[in-house]
Amino acid sequence: MSVTVITKIDRMTRWVPGAAERLHEAALELFATRGFEQTTATEIAQSVGLTERTFFRHFSDKREVLFHKQHLFVQAFLAGVEAAPPDASPIEIVASVLRSATSFFPDERRHPSRRRQSVIDQNPALQERELHKFAGVATAVADALRVRGVAEPAATLAAESGITVFRIAFAQWIREDEQRSLADIAEDVLHELLNLARGRD
Amino acid sequence: MSVTVITKIDRMTRWVPGAAERLHEAALELFATRGFEQTTATEIAQSVGLTERTFFRHFSDKREVLFHKQHLFVQAFLAGVEAAPPDASPIEIVASVLRSATSFFPDERRHPSRRRQSVIDQNPALQERELHKFAGVATAVADALRVRGVAEPAATLAAESGITVFRIAFAQWIREDEQRSLADIAEDVLHELLNLARGRD
Numbered sequence: 110m111s112v113t114v115i116t117k118i119d120r121m122t123r124w125v126p127g128a129a130e131r132l133h134e135a136a137l138e139l140f141a142t143r144g145f146e147q148t149t150a151t152e153i154a155q156s157v158g159l160t161e162r163t164f165f166r167h168f169s170d171k172r173e174v175l176f177h178k179q180h181l182f183v184q185a186f187l188a189g190v191e192a193a194p195p196d197a198s199p200i201e202i203v204a205s206v207l208r209s210a211t212s213f214f215p216d217e218r219r220h221p222s223r224r225r226q227s228v229i230d231q232n233p234a235l236q237e238r239e240l241h242k243f244a245g246v247a248t249a250v251a252d253a254l255r256v257r258g259v260a261e262p263a264a265t266l267a268a269e270s271g272i273t274v275f276r277i278a279f280a281q282w283i284r285e286d287e288q289r290s291l292a293d294i295a296e297d298v299l300h301e302l303l304n305l306a307r308g309r310d
Numbered sequence: 311m312s313v314t315v316i317t318k319i320d321r322m323t324r325w326v327p328g329a330a331e332r333l334h335e336a337a338l339e340l341f342a343t344r345g346f347e348q349t350t351a352t353e354i355a356q357s358v359g360l361t362e363r364t365f366f367r368h369f370s371d372k373r374e375v376l377f378h379k380q381h382l383f384v385q386a387f388l389a390g391v392e393a394a395p396p397d398a399s400p401i402e403i404v405a406s407v408l409r410s411a412t413s414f415f416p417d418e419r420r421h422p423s424r425r426r427q428s429v430i431d432q433n434p435a436l437q438e439r440e441l442h443k444f445a446g447v448a449t450a451v452a453d454a455l456r457v458r459g460v461a462e463p464a465a466t467l468a469a470e471s472g473i474t475v476f477r478i479a480f481a482q483w484i485r486e487d488e489q490r491s492l493a494d495i496a497e498d499v500l501h502e503l504l505n506l507a508r509g510r511d
Binding site for chain 1: 399400401434437438439441442445463464466467468470471474475478482499502503504506507508509
């Protein structure tokens with residue numbers, strides 16, 4: 110490959126400030142208005158004046174735009190495990206995980222989150238990918254609990270319960286008529302889970 | 311289409327007694343020994359003296375062989391909701407669901423279940439499909455709980471908790487060194503979940 114060609118490719122794929130964010134916002138807009146299947150990566154890029162090449166520098170395919178920043182999402186859960194005091198019980202650690210994870214979704218994220226969910230709800234393959242994402246978070250949290258000395262099956266039960274509470278709270282948070290913060294809803298749902306478990310006797 | 315051609319197709323696709331069972335067993339054997347990706351529908355059919363056409367009469371693709379009888383699996387969970395007494399609490403219904411669902415897996419199914427799981431564990435697309443299956447079961451159980459008058463979020467929490475307990479118990483049941491029945495393991499795991507939830511205070 111000649112130097113000219115390399116320089117040309119380098120110029121075409123150069124770093125564009127905030128490109129991932131712009132592509133992400135544009136994709137959500139197009140997916141929500143036109144439909145996920147009907148939108149191409151090229152159209153997403155062009156709608157914000159970027160090239161298809163720039164799109165593929167940031168995302169492997171259009172599906173991945175919806176799972177942007179997933180590593181930060183997982184980290185928000187794991188930070189909650191870290192933040193719990195050393196003598197915390199597994200369920201106290203779950204409460205700490207929920208406080209940390211929900212702080213990742215301040216109220217200004219409610220509208221884009223609702224829009225993203227409406228896209229996912231309309232596509233079975235995206236739903237499977239979303240389930241896979243949460244399964245990965247649950248595995249990571251269970252691993253972190255075991256590192257803290259929580260035995261099995263308590264570690265997996267606590268991690269899975271935390272994810273279930275988060276998902277139920279999240280679905281409620283993005284409802285059109287909902288005003289409470291995600292943190293408040295998650296606290297209520299966790300409380301319901303504890304009541305449910307205590308109600309057996 | 312002439313009568314001759316119709317008769318010929320009819321003969322080629324005629325009902326073969328126990329074909330689905332034989333294909334299912336053959337597929338598990340080939341997936342486990344050769345690998346899922348390396349096995350074709352034709353090879354599965356030929357290994358038990360059947361045609362590819364017969365295979366596709368029973369299964370839409372080779373992946374679906376692993377999700378054979380899924381409707382019976384869902385029914386086993388729902389029968390547990392039905393079987394619970396009218397005044398049962400949500401967690402008592404979950405206990406009933408687990409007794410019913412685990413009775414679907416007597417000890418003679420432990421070895422084929424272990425083999426099936428080893429195939430799924432090696433293939434991310436199959437893992438996503440498996441997660442999707444359990445999500446569907448959880449939704450069906452939550453629906454049945456709401457029909458019984460259990461409110462939200464208790465219905466979804468109870469259903470998801472039941473599935474979590476089932477999955478943890480199932481993973482333990484198919485371990486090489488495990489001797490206990492799936493029902494006994496599930497009862498222990500449910501007990502752990504209740505202890506966990508009660509341990510917060």
